[in-house]
Amino acid sequence: AGRLAGKRCFVTAAGQGIGRASAIAMAAEGGRVVATDRDAAKLAGLEAHGIEVRALDVLDDAAVAAAIAAAGPLDVLFNCAGFVHQNTVETCTDAEWDFAFALNVRSMWQTIRAALPGMAGRGGGAIVNMASACSSVKGAPNRFLYGTTKAAVIGLTKSVATEYVTQGIRCNCLCPGTVDTPSLGERIAANAAAAGGLEQARAAFVARQAMGRLATAEEMAALVVYLAAPESTFVTGQAIVIDGGWTL
Numbered sequence: 175a176g177r178l179a180g181k182r183c184f185v186t187a188a189g190q191g192i193g194r195a196s197a198i199a200m201a202a203e204g205g206r207v208v209a210t211d212r213d214a215a216k217l218a219g220l221e222a223h224g225i226e227v228r229a230l231d232v233l234d235d236a237a238v239a240a241a242i243a244a245a246g247p248l249d250v251l252f253n254c255a256g257f258v259h260q261n262t263v264e265t266c267t268d269a270e271w272d273f274a275f276a277l278n279v280r281s282m283w284q285t286i287r288a289a290l291p292g293m294a295g296r297g298g299g300a301i302v303n304m305a306s307a308c309s310s311v312k313g314a315p316n317r318f319l320y321g322t323t324k325a326a327v328i329g330l331t332k333s334v335a336t337e338y339v340t341q342g343i344r345c346n347c348l349c350p351g352t353v354d355t356p357s358l359g360e361r362i363a364a365n366a367a368a369a370g371g372l373e374q375a376r377a378a379f380v381a382r383q384a385m386g387r388l389a390t391a392e393e394m395a396a397l398v399v400y401l402a403a404p405e406s407t408f409v410t411g412q413a414i415v416i417d418g419g420w421t422l
């Protein structure tokens with residue numbers, strides 16, 4: 175405990191899954207955490223961990239700027255919001271394209287832009303972005319749009335790291351394999367008919383992981399805390415793969 179003692183941390187999409195586990199892990203390490211999500215009801219229970227909660231749709235630029243201003247100068251920003259479309263280059267629609275780039279990429283530009291002056295004023299900070307192993311790292315079937323946006327997150331991460339390296343601001347991203355979260359359950363359900371049942375659809379996701387199991391959100395949170403904490407102070411611009419051997 176105490177690896178983030180006194181650090182002001184801001185997390186998007188903290189209502190469930192990796193964002194929620196990360197907010198709790200940051201608070202357990204002494205961070206002063208503001209946890210946000212579009213769906214305020216999903217933030218229930220986080221106050222018990224000493225976390226401040228706030229409804230925030232990261233697609234709303236003015237709301238993003240207001241929330242980050244209200245949180246005060248940040249030491250840590252974790253951009254977790256993202257959506258996984260299941261499509262191919264031929265089935266992807268214009269609306270899906272625009273939505274995915276707005277949520278998975280553009281929203282990170284907005285939060286980072288809003289947080290940078292405060293971080294610079296404090297002499298540094300750590301930005302952690304959610305990418306995926308499915309990105310420029312590797313392709314995955316039926317993940318055309320998702321992989322394209324997550325590759326953009328890696329590019330965005332490296333650009334921010336480059337621009338701010340002399341100001342003490344680090345920017346890294348994590349590239350998970352398959353993590354057992356509520357939205358994965360929805361993707362499994364969506365694939366059940368084609369796979370011949372829910373069990374089969376889940377087994378197909380598990381089979382991608384060389385370790386023969388899915389990750390937990392807490393395993394992702396451990397990497398988020400590392401990238402946020404002073405112990406990673408020499409690490410910047412990196413896309414860190416955490417995938418149970420998917421890319422072996």
Ligand code: NAD
Pocket residue numbers: 186187188189190191192193210211212213216230231232233254255256257258277304305306307349350351352353354355356357358391
């Ligand atoms: P999830 O998909 O189960 O939950 C997403 C959360 O985001 C929800 O609480 C939802 O209310 C919130 N949200 C959705 N739109 C929002 C918006 N516009 N503004 C604010 N909040 C919004 O969580 P997860 O599976 O842990 O995924 C989180 C991130 O991790 C995503 O960026 C996802 O792409 C990435 N990721 C997930 C996996 C996986 O296997 N689950 C793997 C690699 C990367």
